[in-house]
Every structure is written in structure tokens, then in C-alpha cells.
Amino acid sequence: MNKSSIVIVTLFALIGGFGLSWYINNNKPIELESGLWFGDQARALPDFELIDHNRKPVTPSQLKGQWSLLFFGFTHCPDICPIGLQTLADMVKAIDDDDVSDVLQIYFVSVDPERDSPEILAEYVTYFNPAFHGATAPLERLTPLTRSLGIAHMIRNKTDASPDYDVDHSAAIVLINPQAEYAGLFGAPQNAQAMARDLTRIIERNPL
């Protein structure tokens, strides 16, 4: 084998090696620090229509073309919901890649539509981050969505005599991909830094 043949073979081997390593790297499952990534198992959402805090509809087609995180709760919840929203606000700050944060929307979905009007939701969610979205819908329209996501919620201790009641709810955060499919889940209690790293990994590996 002459010198130039050796150079060519070496070059091909190098290119092949890099190509193979790139292929393996981009096709291995994404391992998350703090959540579950469904990968190919992502599944379509049922049809739904929520109303956001500006009284605009939120539907699966509106979630297309962006990544969305959905956190379910209610504004009369003093402990768990502010923790979740503060964690999401800290997470957004911790994402240092603008290409990731620019395509990520955060929705707080109230499972207490009777008390949480769009106006109350507007004041509530923007307290944590001006870009956050509040959304809700009457329970008969909301429940098919939450059921399909495995997000449980239940009104408790409600009587005609008392305006105060509790709403038990899952504190998990749901990830919706740009095809409006259920793509991942972050169980409570969430860690802002770990979630920021996980979402960066997911979104960088799956550009729009």
C-alpha cells in the first residue's frame, strides 16, 4: 500500500468513526436526572379546549411547534402550588441556552375552575414569571385531558355552607412535545437545576 492509499484509508476510518459515534450519540436513549422521557412512546393528546388567562383557547393544535410544561393545581393552594411554580420559574432562569428557553412554554392549569377565573390566574401565574400562562376549563372538559395524562385531582370537603374547600391534586409536571404529544413527566418534588439540564438535553437533541 503506498503512502497516499494509507492517508485515504485513515481518513475514511476517521470519518467513519466520527460518523458512527455521532450516530450512536444521537440515537441512544435520553437519560434524565429528574424525570421520565417517553421517546418513541410519546402519545397523542385527546382533543381538549382550555381557556388561557387572556381568555384565548388552548388546544392541542396551539401546543404544536413548541415544547410545553403543564403543572396542575389551584390558586387557593398555599404550599405545593407556589413551590411548583417557583421551581418552574427558577428552572427557566437556570436554562442558559436561549434556543431551549425560547421554545418552551409553561402552563399552570387550574383544576379549580370555579374559583380560578382567568383574571385571578393572570395575576397568579405572572407573579412567578411574566411569561407563564394560566389556563383552565370546566371540570367536564378538563377531566378527559387530566385523565389521559394520569394527573389525578379531586375536590374535597365542599359543602354549600362553606366556601372553603380543598383540591387534592397530583403535583407532577407533564412535558408536551412540539407534535402536541405527551412526551415526559417530572414527578414531585421537582428540582429546578436538574429539570433545566434535562429539558436542555431533550430540546437540544430534538430541535423543532
Place this chain on the structure above:
Amino acid sequence: MPRILFILALLCPASAFAELEISEAQIKNLPASVPVRAGYMTIHNPSQVAVIIDAIRSDAFSSVEIHRSVMQDGMMRMDPVDKLQIAPGANLQLAPGGLHLMMMLPVEPTRPGDEIEIILQLDDGSEQAVKMKVIK
């Protein structure tokens, strides 16, 4: 004789002498349209006897209850807690996601930086005032 009485008084394990040491007493602020706030703190009991907090009140809220966030059947729920017992020498933490004060209907809008006084009512009939700081 007076000296002996004094020593006896020092040794006497009466909870009336107990003064709880409170640190990191904070209220997480929320927008004015939301009628509830959560309060957190660390309570240390430096005395030789258990101290029981029976109730908590504040002129700044229409009511203050002790609650615990618990996970049950995949859902977070809040359960009321009757009283807080702090063992001799022990710390009790009221912290996000667990025990906390549920402070309802602020009399005035709360703002980060505000100091709000609450009164711990102990089971021996004594009371202890605590200043809590409102945080963003």
C-alpha cells in the same frame, strides 16, 4: 434558704419557663387576589420538657391553621394538624412540602419585606410572639 429555692426553681421542669427559639420564620407572598399564604419556620425547644403549641393566631390574618402536605393516592393533599409537639432539645421544621402554617385572608395586602407578628399559644396557657418576614 433563698439560695436553695433559687436552685430548685432553676431545676424545676416547668414549661412556663420554656421559650421556644424560632428561626427562618417566613411567609411566602402571593398576589393580592389569592387569599391564602403559607408560613414556614424552624422551632427549637431548648428546655428540658416537651412544649406543645395548641394554636396560632395573628391580627394580620383572619385565621392561622397548622397543616401538613401529604402525598396520598398519587395526589398532594393538605391535612389539618391539631397541635405541634416539640420534644426537649429538639427542632421541628415547618418547611415547603410538609408541615406549614396555612394563613387565611390577610387583613391588609402583604408585601415582600413586611414583618408580621403571630402568637403561638402553648398548652400551659402561655403565649409567645414571633415575627415572620414576608418573602417574594
